Amino acid sequence: MNPFFLIKQNTVYDNIIGVLFIVAIGGFLGRFLFRYIEMGYALFKKKPIYTHLYLRPKTITSKQEQILVSKSHFYKRLSPKKRQYFRHRLALFMNEKSFVGRQDMEITEEVKVLISATAVMLTFGFRNFLIGMVDTILVYPAAFYSNTNNSLHKGEFNPKLKTVVLSWEDFVLGIDVSNDNLNLGVHEFAHAIHMNSIKYQDINGALFLKSFNELVTLLINNETLKQDLIESSYLRGYAYTNQYEFMAVVIEHFIETPSEFRSQFPQLYNKTKQMLNFNFAGY
16 A cells, blocks of 8 residues: 555544544633623623524424413413424423323323423523423322321422422412412422522522522511511411522412512512523513
């Protein structure tokens, strides 16, 4: 074989490897630079540079969309473009998570769509929306016995097992009665998002925690506001169990009665809106 050919061939390979190396380094530096710039942007704007960017949006079936339209008040309030984003995220979430029925609970299309829609709604202002702290969703037909405290539960989030557990009966009640500030799905997924933000501090996770800390600090430093909140009984007593329950109950109220929340406690409302980066559907 011609040695000149071997030298030429090796040079071509070396050039290809060199180009790939430069591209890899460039990509790494580009991502680092973008994260640095975005953190600076977020300090001032309190939101990421972008949230939705999909080259080939996923679709859902017509049956799945019918379920959304009939049951999801949030989805119906979105613009056509944002509905497309919602459907894309819903398709990915349903495909990513494992849904398991307990006590003969059948995992129907409606079960998967409505539970997934709740998670997608809460993270609709997040760029990374799949909630890495959740792998499995266990669904019971009604309240279930929990080994956590040896009592009946309507729902729970287990971060060690990356599992959300729901009573379907109570989950549906939370959707059907949309203005009583009791929404099981919102409550449990709020816990999951909180823990997810602590473990995976991406841009939205960092903003979620920072905004929640600002909300808590606001109450600590403003005794009048704190007393007004407590005496109003707007938040149910369970909210004051600990900071985790407080956060979950606040988000329930934000989702279910935004007008009342905004009217009574505008500062707290705005901090919650900032936590979730909610700038759509009338919020």
